[in-house]
Amino acid sequence: MVKKPQRSIEEIFREDNRYPLEAVQFVREGLNHAVAKFHRQGAQTGTVRHVSGAQLCAGLRELALKRWGLMARSVLAKWNIKRTRDFGEIVFLLVENGWMQKEPQDRIEDFEDVYDFQKAFQRGFEMSPDS
Template structure:
């Protein structure tokens, strides 16, 4: 997934401590972090809201209408899950946080069904 790899020891620790998330979910969050920073055009701290938006946009770009189903397969069913994964990566030393960062920063940013299904950015196909 975008060439991002975690050390096997980190993966093992995440599997043991957070078995509700597929290991690919962690790689997706790291890819979404890079995607969000690249889109902003500057290297800086990313808020929970910004990262959640980046996760949504990257998932839609990669998987289209299947985005919500892919994320749910990995155990990601809400923006709170995105935060849980971020803080698991912080706990394992993969990411760092500021003192003011909180899991609550990821609470109810958007509803998955709304964001991935009802608000899907349909493109009108023009007939030639």
């Protein structure tokens, strides 16, 4: 049974007070990006497709780098997102309040240490001596 939202996202995150609404919006956009990346056909037909915590984190990393480049880690840190677990905290708060769905096997631990933020947001931007 799908849980119906009882409170607005604004109310939920204002009360929780860990992450601003911009962070929540980014995670929701990142979910769409990850679904499109990992389930191209399903995304085009509107079929609901599940992505794992690791896939969502990968999609969020890609989207952040695309939007903000070298500033991605700084933007996320401003929103109090400093590790992949923070993405999971946002997702599970949305799940608990009926704004997202999860599969029975999904756990918050799926978001633990998916990648190191410092390394993940530098990769692709490091210059070699030959550059």
